[in-house]
Amino acid sequence: VAHKKNKQPTLSEVAKKAGVGTTTVSRVINGGLRVDPGTLARVRRVIEALGYTPNQAARTLKGDRTRMIGFIIPSIADPFFSSCAEAAQAVAQANDSLLIVLATQNDPQVEIDSVSTLIRHRADGLIIAPANSKSKGLREILQRISAPVVALDRPITGSAIPSVVTDNFAGAQLATRHLIEHGYKRIACLTGEINLYTIHERIRGYRKAIESAGLECILNTSIQDYKSVEHAVENMLAAADPPDAIFTLKNSVTIHTFEVLQKLNVSVPGSIALLGYDDFELAATLRPSISVVRQPIDEIGHIAAQLLFERLLGPDKSRSSAGSSRPQQVQLKTHLIRRSSCGCSLATS
Amino acid sequence: VAHKKNKQPTLSEVAKKAGVGTTTVSRVINGGLRVDPGTLARVRRVIEALGYTPNQAARTLKGDRTRMIGFIIPSIADPFFSSCAEAAQAVAQANDSLLIVLATQNDPQVEIDSVSTLIRHRADGLIIAPANSKSKGLREILQRISAPVVALDRPITGSAIPSVVTDNFAGAQLATRHLIEHGYKRIACLTGEINLYTIHERIRGYRKAIESAGLECILNTSIQDYKSVEHAVENMLAAADPPDAIFTLKNSVTIHTFEVLQKLNVSVPGSIALLGYDDFELAATLRPSISVVRQPIDEIGHIAAQLLFERLLGPDKSRSSAGSSRPQQVQLKTHLIRRSSCGCSLATS
DNA sequence: CTGAAAGCGCTAACAT
DNA sequence: ATGTTAGCGCTTTCAG
Numbered sequence: 001v002a003h004k005k006n007k008q009p010t011l012s013e014v015a016k017k018a019g020v021g022t023t024t025v026s027r028v029i030n031g032g033l034r035v036d037p038g039t040l041a042r043v044r045r046v047i048e049a050l051g052y053t054p055n056q057a058a059r060t061l062k063g064d065r066t067r068m069i070g071f072i073i074p075s076i077a078d079p080f081f082s083s084c085a086e087a088a089q090a091v092a093q094a095n096d097s098l099l100i101v102l103a104t105q106n107d108p109q110v111e112i113d114s115v116s117t118l119i120r121h122r123a124d125g126l127i128i129a130p131a132n133s134k135s136k137g138l139r140e141i142l143q144r145i146s147a148p149v150v151a152l153d154r155p156i157t158g159s160a161i162p163s164v165v166t167d168n169f170a171g172a173q174l175a176t177r178h179l180i181e182h183g184y185k186r187i188a189c190l191t192g193e194i195n196l197y198t199i200h201e202r203i204r205g206y207r208k209a210i211e212s213a214g215l216e217c218i219l220n221t222s223i224q225d226y227k228s229v230e231h232a233v234e235n236m237l238a239a240a241d242p243p244d245a246i247f248t249l250k251n252s253v254t255i256h257t258f259e260v261l262q263k264l265n266v267s268v269p270g271s272i273a274l275l276g277y278d279d280f281e282l283a284a285t286l287r288p289s290i291s292v293v294r295q296p297i298d299e300i301g302h303i304a305a306q307l308l309f310e311r312l313l314g315p316d317k318s319r320s321s322a323g324s325s326r327p328q329q330v331q332l333k334t335h336l337i338r339r340s341s342c343g344c345s346l347a348t349s
Numbered sequence: 350v351a352h353k354k355n356k357q358p359t360l361s362e363v364a365k366k367a368g369v370g371t372t373t374v375s376r377v378i379n380g381g382l383r384v385d386p387g388t389l390a391r392v393r394r395v396i397e398a399l400g401y402t403p404n405q406a407a408r409t410l411k412g413d414r415t416r417m418i419g420f421i422i423p424s425i426a427d428p429f430f431s432s433c434a435e436a437a438q439a440v441a442q443a444n445d446s447l448l449i450v451l452a453t454q455n456d457p458q459v460e461i462d463s464v465s466t467l468i469r470h471r472a473d474g475l476i477i478a479p480a481n482s483k484s485k486g487l488r489e490i491l492q493r494i495s496a497p498v499v500a501l502d503r504p505i506t507g508s509a510i511p512s513v514v515t516d517n518f519a520g521a522q523l524a525t526r527h528l529i530e531h532g533y534k535r536i537a538c539l540t541g542e543i544n545l546y547t548i549h550e551r552i553r554g555y556r557k558a559i560e561s562a563g564l565e566c567i568l569n570t571s572i573q574d575y576k577s578v579e580h581a582v583e584n585m586l587a588a589a590d591p592p593d594a595i596f597t598l599k600n601s602v603t604i605h606t607f608e609v610l611q612k613l614n615v616s617v618p619g620s621i622a623l624l625g626y627d628d629f630e631l632a633a634t635l636r637p638s639i640s641v642v643r644q645p646i647d648e649i650g651h652i653a654a655q656l657l658f659e660r661l662l663g664p665d666k667s668r669s670s671a672g673s674s675r676p677q678q679v680q681l682k683t684h685l686i687r688r689s690s691c692g693c694s695l696a697t698s
Numbered sequence: 699c700t701g702a703a704a705g706c707g708c709t710a711a712c713a714t
Numbered sequence: 715a716t717g718t719t720a721g722c723g724c725t726t727t728c729a730g
Binding site (some may be wrong): 007008051053055056057058060061065066068073077079082083085086089090093098099100101102103116117119120121122144146197199225258259281282285286287327 | 468
Binding site (some may be wrong): 369370371372373376383384385388407409411412427624 | 699700701702705706707708
């Protein structure tokens with residue numbers, strides 16, 4: 001009984017113990033083809049007895065894939081990205097690969113460092129939600145790596161990198177139009193993080209709808225936290241011509257706006273209607289329930305991972321639900337969920 | 350079979366191009382000590398020009414750590430675990446390591462497979478929230494691996510594996526007592542998944558408090574989804590002696606209970622008080638706001654990861670915020686958050 | 699200061 | 715059917 005501490009048994013140890021060559025053991029652990037049934041059984045017994053597990057690092061060095069894919073996102077705790085990660089991990093698992101999750105907090109430097117780390121580890125591929133779609137540094141480093149890359153939620157402009165995003169422009173436009181159809185005339189739009197691709201597109205959608213209807217854009221892009229929402233809303237309410245509807249471009253802003261309106265005892269949608277971008281768990285439970293633009297979150301992660309494996313293995317070999325390969329720039333539709341806060345379903349408010 | 354696999358440059362390519370030996374290049378990428386400044390600069394230039402990155406697999410094979418740690422949890426999308434993961438990933442990053450996230454959906458077989466995969470990849474260590482604290486198969490495989498393991502949220506009974514959990518018993522007991530102090534006499538407890546360690550402990554806490562006060566346990570452990578909550582609540586309400594308070598043992602049950610109560614127009618806490626285990630984002634925003642037992646989620650993930658790196662590197666070398674090493678069985682305190690639904694702060698309800 | 703050479707564990711020709 | 719052997723890219727003695 002060898003007490004080599006901290007050491008897993010090796011293939012050649014198995015070979016020695018089983019009285020065979022290393023090639024035979026290698027064949028056994030790789031399916032056992034072209035191996036005598038008796039030998040096969042014996043080797044398997046030794047493997048079992050020793051608790052042998054092939055060393056992936058050695059395989060990798062020999063030229064095999066690492067069976068690891070990187071997943072670079074702003075935050076793991078964010079429900080949107082954690083749901084994407086869950087879906088991507090499932091696809092990775094189905095393809096016998098590991099998902100390595102890296103959170104960047106939207107910091108471009110951390111993002112680049114993360115890519116470097118993944119390259120060092122020779123990840124087979126890479127899924128990334130870039131902090132800045134236009135970052136030159138990121139585009140450069142991404143261009144240099146040989147592993148396939150898929151962009152998630154936000155494309156990487158000026159590159160041929162495949163991406164899976166939702167149609168933020170159409171979603172915001174549709175939502176704004178819906179508010180317009182309700183008859184609201186002064187529709188404010190609250191957001192922050194205007195350098196994000198998604199937010200930028202949503203603003204465009206809002207603008208388009210508002211201007212097409214000949215209304216006035218009331219856009220506040222300085223929102224950061226609860227305080228700033230409170231400040232913004234109080235100012236609007238105190239103005240000579242207060243808004244009759246608010247369109248919020250991201251989850252946290254929607255929630256903060258709801259909270260402020262609730263705190264100020266402003267009737268929703270009576271005095272001011274509210275519609276938010278991105279659904280959230282309790283949107284239907286709040287009173288009034290919050291109308292939102294919903295994105296197919298799971299699909300984003302799922303398709304991004306599938307796209308990656310298709311490029312990795314060739315379209316036919318990846319474990320896809322569908323056999324056909326997809327286009328390289330996927331844009332998913334969003335969905336308007338009509339609840340009470342926009343003025344729909346007044347019966348249940 | 351012409352794959353356009355742009356291989357990464359290797360160390361010896363750098364050496365050749367720089368006109369030095371591989372040893373020198375190795376020294377350069379490992380800090381550049383004992384290397385002539387001129388040579389160092391030249392080698393660095395070549396590395397830069399070639400975009401060389403050391404191959405982690407080769408280093409690993411040579412005996413170095415893999416700089417990867419595994420993180421096995423039931424679900425990534427679950428806010429509790431994704432927050433833990435975020436904290437753990439930050440610690441991993443600080444220790445120059447990768448976090449590999451595996452979701453098991455509480456399936457014991459997937460769990461064991463996940464551990465195997467991580468062993469194959471020679472992860473340096475392993476953080477796991479076991480689906481079943483008493484699983485023999487899991488304990489066995491965990492015992493066999495040489496890498497350090499830390500249990501998260503749920504201990505692994507019958508083993509010396511360090512764990513980071515919260516005091517579920519005390520938390521539930523405190524919460525139940527709080528309800529009792531409010532004067533409620535018929536306090537129901539709703540839950541599912543009773544095979545989970547956490548739930549088991551919470552039930553114990555509830556029982557202890559109820560029995561100590563000479564009250565009757567009204568325990569329903571068959572909750573699974575909204576429907577089952579609806580059914581349970583309707584039955585309770587229709588009974589001759591309906592409860593005057595409900596204590597829910599997990600997030601989803603709390604929310605479903607709130608929804609059912611809201612739908613049935615039952616006044617909370619007027620007719621029935623509600624108190625839930627585990628805080629959630631909109632608990633304070635709902636009307637009434639929901640009182641809860643809050644766990645220090647980030648700390649759980651953070652401490653678990655720190656514990657792991659302490660065992661991995663020795664207490665002094667890990668990037669801990671504190672220099673001192675921690676006990677191996679950490680039990681964190683929970684906190685009762687008094688909001689309106691239990692009967693506190695009636696002014697703001 | 700610097701380099702030659704010996705492996706780390708595995709796979710894949712190439713033998714037998 | 716099975717063994718022999720040559721590396722994969724890197725670190726690390728051990729000599730210059």
